[in-house]
Amino acid sequence: MKRFSLALAALLVLGLAATSMAADIAVKGSTTVQPIMQKAVEAFMAHNKGIAISISASGSGDGAKALIDGSTPLAMLSREMKASEIKLAQEKGVNPKQIVVAYDCITPVVNSANGVKNLTMAQLKDIYTGKVTNWKEVGGADMAISVVSRDSSSGTFEFWNEHVLKKERVYARAQMQASNGAVAQVVGKQKGAIGYVGLAYAHAPGLKALTVESVAGSVENTLNGTYPVSRGLYLYTNGEPSGDVAKLVNFILSDAGQKIVASVDYVPVKGSAAKKGKK
Template sequence: MKKILKNLALLLVFSLSFQQGFAKSNIIQLKGSDTILNLSQALTEQYMKQNKVRISVVGGGSGIGIAALLNKTTDIALASRSIKDKEIKIAKENGIDVQETILGFDGITIIVNKNNKIKNLDSITLGKIFRGEIKNWKELGGNDSPIIVLSRDSSSGTHEFFKEHIIRENNPKGTQEYGEKTLYMPSNEAIKKEVAKNGIAIGYIGMGYMDDSVKAISIDNISASSKNVLDKTYPIARAVYWYSDKNSSPEVQKLISFALSSEGQKIVNTEGFVPLK
């Protein structure tokens, strides 16, 4: 019995030492939006080159990131939508004073296959496509083919923003949903790859993921350019965020300051997003 108690005591000491060591470690955790995952990785990689700190960055979606912030399992939540009132309420109940940091701006880019003839859609028609009300490309002046609609999954902030502004036509009391045949994809890259190989698909991605493997179409005759996103003439433009606790560690605050610095904002631009200025 004495031997067992001694072993238990040693185990307890080891456990406490491990916890204390972990608590004192300088690992900064970031989690959330797939849309700004690459951007956040680029920012943190540069920051780590200049500072003795370890940083972990993982995706999962804006909702996942914000939930992690609320239950105190991440230092910074990556989000491509603004935090909701009910989430702020939960944060306060958990002793978290939410700090919102706008990293830059993004234009949700509507993409089709490079062989698709369509070059422009108006916002109302776009909503009808994603609600499943327009089902064939011939209704839009294209080929006689069904439209395959691709969307991000429900954990995505882009999913939420697109639903609010396009599917529900900016009506906060709207109840419209994505069409029942919508295919939900786990990432921007997944949507882009599917559109690139599927001649009848349509989807949306963050502008930072756009390349020549797919074709971007204008919305209301306005392209998703940096200028049009910054001056808010592009109809599906939005801010992208880091959310944290105002009472977070000095290291977390230093990282946020770096992201907002001229050096950090150059990285925002390099990664395909629109910097604050």
């Protein structure tokens, strides 16, 4: 009888552990979306004590892979899922649903000691393809340009590559970084460096945000369509979100959640309906 009681107790413990793990949500993907998710999750868990949420940010490509292989119910992407990713997902029985949670503008940044204030789209392309290698060629000091870029798993890289480089190959000597934070850190330490980051990272210590075509990256200029390098920020779920995942998504899209979006220097979806088709 004692042995039976011990076995029953063990089963109950395992059952409770399984229930606890089932309630956990592992969110994975974009480092650009991470500031929104981090702050939203903190606020959400403060009012939902029984729900545990972890966040792992290593790039939009990794977020898409995690959704496809089932290791996350909620993927963060700073780009839309590719047709090839959607096809692979559907082959594995996953039906990706896109949810726009914010807008962002990708902001070129230089070291705060750099005298350059503005670059055109053409100048940015020439710098990032290696055609321009000295700041004096774009109105700055006689100083070599150190190009800092995101790596290829990043949605930010893909957007920059498509909209700025026009799909030309990035400069072979570019320093490829795994996150927005890493780009900010490298540029902040190198006087001749240039990088690009999401708006939430553009004012990190040691950085100066550049205007593009004389337009500053800002919430206002993203909404009015004048800033030329703007995009949507996304969450993806497998089909219509349900349970605790739906509660979290609904919180991010609520007034309180959208205030969090604004508080980390991104552009809330609400009030942005006229801003159509941001990618």
